[in-house]
Amino acid sequence: MFRNMTRPSMLGPWMLLLGTLILSSGCKKPGDLPAGPDAATGAKTTATTGATAVEKKFKVAISTRPGQWNLDERVRGYKETFEKEYPEIEVVAEIDDETKYEVGTREASAVLEKFQDLAGFAGINAASGPGVAKAVENAGRSGKVVVVAMDADSPVLDAIEAGTIQASVAQRQYYMTYLGVKYLYGLKHKLLRAPDDQSADSRLPAIAAEVDTGTVEVTKENVVVFRTPSQGAKEDIKKTHPEWVRLLSDRKVVGDTSNEEYVVIGISTGVEYWNATREGLKDVCAELGVKPRFTGPEDQNPEKQAEELDNVIARKPAGILIAPGNPETLKPYIDRAIEEGINVICIDTDSPKSRRLAYVGTSNYQAGVMGAHIMAKALGAKRAGERADDASGADSSGSL
Amino acid sequence: MADDHSAPPRDSTTTGESSAVAEAGGGITGAALLNMARLREFATLLIVIAVVIVFHVKTLPQTQSDPFPSVFLSPNNIQAMLRGITTEAILVVGMTIVIVGGAFDISVGSILALSGLACVFALKCGLPTPIGVLIGLLTGSLCGLINGLFVARVGISPLIATMGMMMVARGLVICYIHAAGPVRSDDLPASFAAIGKAGFYGVRPAGEGGFLNMQGFWVMVVTLATVLVGDVLLRNLRWLRQVYYMGGNEKAAALSGINVARVRTVTFVITGLTAGLAGVLNSARYGTASYEAGQGIELQVIAECVIGGASLVGGQGTVLGAFLGVVLVNCIKTGLTQTGVPPDWRFVIVGAALVFFVTLDVLVAKRRRGA
Numbered sequence: 001m002f003r004n005m006t007r008p009s010m011l012g013p014w015m016l017l018l019g020t021l022i023l024s025s026g027c028k029k030p031g032d033l034p035a036g037p038d039a040a041t042g043a044k045t046t047a048t049t050g051a052t053a054v055e056k057k058f059k060v061a062i063s064t065r066p067g068q069w070n071l072d073e074r075v076r077g078y079k080e081t082f083e084k085e086y087p088e089i090e091v092v093a094e095i096d097d098e099t100k101y102e103v104g105t106r107e108a109s110a111v112l113e114k115f116q117d118l119a120g121f122a123g124i125n126a127a128s129g130p131g132v133a134k135a136v137e138n139a140g141r142s143g144k145v146v147v148v149a150m151d152a153d154s155p156v157l158d159a160i161e162a163g164t165i166q167a168s169v170a171q172r173q174y175y176m177t178y179l180g181v182k183y184l185y186g187l188k189h190k191l192l193r194a195p196d197d198q199s200a201d202s203r204l205p206a207i208a209a210e211v212d213t214g215t216v217e218v219t220k221e222n223v224v225v226f227r228t229p230s231q232g233a234k235e236d237i238k239k240t241h242p243e244w245v246r247l248l249s250d251r252k253v254v255g256d257t258s259n260e261e262y263v264v265i266g267i268s269t270g271v272e273y274w275n276a277t278r279e280g281l282k283d284v285c286a287e288l289g290v291k292p293r294f295t296g297p298e299d300q301n302p303e304k305q306a307e308e309l310d311n312v313i314a315r316k317p318a319g320i321l322i323a324p325g326n327p328e329t330l331k332p333y334i335d336r337a338i339e340e341g342i343n344v345i346c347i348d349t350d351s352p353k354s355r356r357l358a359y360v361g362t363s364n365y366q367a368g369v370m371g372a373h374i375m376a377k378a379l380g381a382k383r384a385g386e387r388a389d390d391a392s393g394a395d396s397s398g399s400l
Numbered sequence: 401m402a403d404d405h406s407a408p409p410r411d412s413t414t415t416g417e418s419s420a421v422a423e424a425g426g427g428i429t430g431a432a433l434l435n436m437a438r439l440r441e442f443a444t445l446l447i448v449i450a451v452v453i454v455f456h457v458k459t460l461p462q463t464q465s466d467p468f469p470s471v472f473l474s475p476n477n478i479q480a481m482l483r484g485i486t487t488e489a490i491l492v493v494g495m496t497i498v499i500v501g502g503a504f505d506i507s508v509g510s511i512l513a514l515s516g517l518a519c520v521f522a523l524k525c526g527l528p529t530p531i532g533v534l535i536g537l538l539t540g541s542l543c544g545l546i547n548g549l550f551v552a553r554v555g556i557s558p559l560i561a562t563m564g565m566m567m568v569a570r571g572l573v574i575c576y577i578h579a580a581g582p583v584r585s586d587d588l589p590a591s592f593a594a595i596g597k598a599g600f601y602g603v604r605p606a607g608e609g610g611f612l613n614m615q616g617f618w619v620m621v622v623t624l625a626t627v628l629v630g631d632v633l634l635r636n637l638r639w640l641r642q643v644y645y646m647g648g649n650e651k652a653a654a655l656s657g658i659n660v661a662r663v664r665t666v667t668f669v670i671t672g673l674t675a676g677l678a679g680v681l682n683s684a685r686y687g688t689a690s691y692e693a694g695q696g697i698e699l700q701v702i703a704e705c706v707i708g709g710a711s712l713v714g715g716q717g718t719v720l721g722a723f724l725g726v727v728l729v730n731c732i733k734t735g736l737t738q739t740g741v742p743p744d745w746r747f748v749i750v751g752a753a754l755v756f757f758v759t760l761d762v763l764v765a766k767r768r769r770g771a
Binding site (some may be wrong): 295 | 462465467469474480574579687693
């Protein structure tokens with residue numbers, strides 16, 4: 001068996017391990033970025049897109065937590081949109097902010113120092129934007145470096161009001177729990193059926209396997225709307241998604257459902273991000289006359305979250321919404337819940353290979369695309385082959 | 401020369417044991433019961449029972465559909481708790497030994513992650529499951545050996561040496577996963593997944609086959625065996641009992657002929673080995689190796705050892721006590737989940753409980769000394 005390891009096909013992974021262990025630890029860190037002449041002089045670089053050489057006018061950096069599935073999708077959305085639609089924009093650095101403000105500030109400061117001509121900084125998670133904005137402010141380059149953030153937590157909104165963040169891409173956490181619990185209730189009481197459930201009555205409406213709850217652009221003009229507990233979603237849902245409000249409104253359920261418990265399991269539950277989720281859970285449970293429960297580990301620890309899910313399964317709840325911190329780690333536990341006969345729907349982040357019944361949450365790739373359009377518009381970047389007239393990005397859930 | 405001095409005294413002040421152990425064979429008398437009550441393990445067990453009763457009462461069935469006899473004592477919840485304690489229970493075995501020896505190891509969480517990754521990486525390369533498991537265990541032991549050499553031979557403080565290992569090991573895992581992408585359960589052989597999933601009768605859907613067929617049954621068996629072996633060896637293996645001497649007074653231990661550097665190094669190797677075992681079983685349970693594996697677990701494990709009677713200055717503690725510390729902390733955590741205490745408050749309550757139990761222990765010890 002060890003001989004196999006000396007074959008080229010077997011050697012590859014071992015070499016990859018060795019190579020990555022030695023070399024890649026900081027390959028995405030600013031200090032290890034290739035320091036071309038442009039970095040020092042601020043001269044503009046060029047790159048070839050298709051047959052035409054396009055001048056790279058705008059250098060942009062990204063602050064994220066690499067390796068986290070949902071964040072990686074957003075980064076992909078940003079990068080592919082820049083590459084395909086805005087060839088003038090070049091991503092010159094990608095930093096790991098560990099989803100912490102202070103780390104983001106430290107890492108972003110190094111990038112700002114290295115790239116004196118940096119034009120924009122994209123924050124991919126809720127902590128990224130404020131962390132980057134602080135670094136930009138410290139460097140005395142507010143207004144010169146465009147910062148596009150993610151989510152609508154208070155620090156992001158404060159920075160937008162202060163003008164250190166130009167815009168943010170807000171998710172609609174309220175919608176995730178509102179629709180997710182309605183789906184679970186409908187499945188529990190056989191008012192709806194799972195997408196691929198062949199045994200269910202085919203006359204029942206099927207729930208969607210994947211629902212994009214959309215994103216909204218937050219700017220100085222509409223920032224006040226996001227100051228409510230639901231970040232404006234509760235006030236907006238009748239206008240943006242009347243079909244979700246109508247869903248199950250004419251339900252006829254026999255028996256008392258007041259003891260039915262619907263559980264949401266978050267992760268890093270101490271952060272403000274979950275407030276809107278809790279608000280949605282509270283409202284939908286009040287509407288359906290059932291019991292809400294919100295739980296989850298206080299830190300970003302998928303293993304603790306899996307153990308918490310294991311404990312929740314023991315309660316035999318009517319349904320579970322979970323935001324898997326790591327799709328692979330949570331997969332066996334989600335599958336166990338399904339085997340125990342408990343319906344599970346993923347919200348916020350997905351575990352697509354598990355047996356979960358549906359995913360209700362942001363299309364993270366589209367969130368990245370939207371952020372890229374916002375960044376491009378703020379920078380004044382041209383679209384490939386034409387002037388960017390409507391680079392504001394599509395509001396996939398309707399405007400507020 | 402060392403043999404003449406290597407067996408430490410078996411008294412309650414250094415090991416947490418008492419003469420009750422010796423008297424156990426001669427029938428339980430009033431004095432034996434009194435001695436038993438003085439055992440730290442016995443006190444921790446009583447607290448565990450009290451906590452279980454409280455959460456049992458708090459989660460009694462409200463409706464006919466609620467689990468019986470209570471949510472807390474339902475078979476599913478007990479299974480979940482047993483699965484939940486496995487990682488920490490294995491880690492406390494090594495941690496107790498190193499703490500008794502007068503040091504501690506904050507790299508166990510990262511070693512766990514690196515060992516789990518080494519194991520699944522070997523399996524992805526096509527090596528058979530036993531070899532993959534062995535590679536995981538060797539990785540953990542190697543990390544422990546490096547820690548031990550730095551502490552015992554170079555003279556670096558355990559805090560700095562193991563903090564360095566913590567960062568290096570975690571960093572290596574992050575580097576690999578960032579470069580090669582996450583490990584998926586589909587990439588791993590079924591025989592490895594079976595280690596984590598199988599019940600007594602093999603891999604079956606959850607809920608089938610009764611309590612014995614709980615998923616993770618064999619992980620639980622390995623865990624209990626590790627705790628049992630660790631406890632028996634630390635109590636009875638003459639060579640290993642030298643750690644009590646070393647932890648109690650390192651200079652005196654050295655003067656009495658104990659090879660302190662060698663014993664210290666071995667304690668770190670044992671800690672690394674148990675972290676490696678926990679890492680392999682963790683990867684089998686979750687079907688993956690993630691960079692979050694074992695994150696932040698080190699302080700919790702140290703706290704559980706202390707709750708179970710280990711002293712951070714060394715010379716005192718047992719594996720059984722630390723295991724009961726694990727059970728106690730996890731009973732509290734699960735109970736808080738099942739009684740609906742908001743997640744924000746759990747840190748506060750578990751932290752307060754830690755301080756409460758240790759304070760209680762200190763006060764009782766003072767009173768005993770006074771008496």
